[in-house]
Every structure is written in C-alpha cells, then in structure tokens.
Ligand SMILES: [Mg+2]
C-alpha cells in the first residue's frame with residue numbers, strides 16, 4: 001500500500017482567486033513547490049482534490065478545468081516537484097442531495113485510494129479550509145490546516161467541529177510537519 005498527501009488546490013498550492021477560469025491566473029504560493037518536493041522524497045504520492053463548482057455553473061468546461069490542472073502540474077514538474085494526479089468535483093452544492101465527490105464527501109478520496117492503492121490511515125489531507133480538514137477526518141487521515149486562506153473562511157460555520165491536527169502557515173511547513181511523523 002502507498003501513502004499519500006491529499007492537497008487542496010486553491011489557497012493551498014496556488015493563490016486563491018474568486019473564479020479561476022484560465023491557466024494564466026495560476027500563481028503558485030511560496031513554499032508549495034519545496035513542500036511537494038519534500039513529500040516526493042519521503043515517498044508520498046501527492047494528489048490534488050479540488051471542488052470546482054464553476055464547471056457545473058457553466059463558467060468553464062470540464063476540459064478547461066482539467067487543462068488548468070495539467071498546466072499547474074507541469075509548472076511543478078518543471079521545478080522538479082511531482083503531483084501524481086488531480087481529481088475534480090465539477091458539481092455545485094445542492095439541497096437536499098448533491099454528488100458524492102464534493103469535499104468533504106469521500107468520492108474523490110475513494111477513487112484515488114482505489115486507483116493508486118493508498119492506505120488512508122498512513123495519509124494526510126492538507127488544505128486552507130475546514131472543509132479540507134473535514135474531508136481528511138472523514139477519510140481517517142491526519143489533517144493540516146494552512147491558515148490565512150481567503151477562500152475557506154465561510155466554511156467555519158459549516159464545519160465548526162473540524163479541528164485540524166496541526167495548523168501551519170504554508171505548504172513547506174506542512175511538509176515539514178508531515179516528515180516529523182514519518183522518520
Ligand atoms: Mg482552498
């Protein structure tokens with residue numbers, strides 16, 4: 001079985017923008033490439049899990065969403081950092097029932113776990129919102145919150161009981177924290 005670090009995208013690896021519709025808007029955050037490299041070296045798969053309801057809302061197509069992730073992964077690869085896969089939930093929140101892939105639901109986690117043979121109990125979820133923390137908790141992972149994210153603030157009222165195992169300032173610090181537990 002492999003171990004993985006599941007990574008939120010917006011506000012975790014790249015600067016949060018309200019609607020990211022073009023690869024030209026991708027701005028990699030300080031520490032993100034270094035952090036992913038450290039996780040690569042320690043034998044973790046790095047897998048992006050991102051909710052992109054702008055796809056179902058019609059602002060971009062599914063293909064454009066995948067293309068944005070492909071360009072992002074290429075930018076990391078050009079610096080020697082490997083992101084192994086990126087999963088998208090393209091759906092919007094809907095009452096009373098929405099899809100099973102939108103974080104914190106487990107569809108993307110389960111799909112990745114099956115595809116790559118991931119042991120979730122040896123894995124982590126890192127993100128800038130309590131939605132990500134809740135996602136990791138539900139998957140039986142340890143969780144790290146990257147503090148100060150703009151996109152995740154509204155999540156506090158939805159997930160008031162989601163407490164991260166650790167809170168850090170950026171992706172490099174998140175990787176350092178994970179490596180403390182994997183010596
Ligand atoms: Mg985020």
Ligand SMILES: [Zn+2]
Nearest residue numbers: 089091099101
């Ligand atoms: Zn979905």
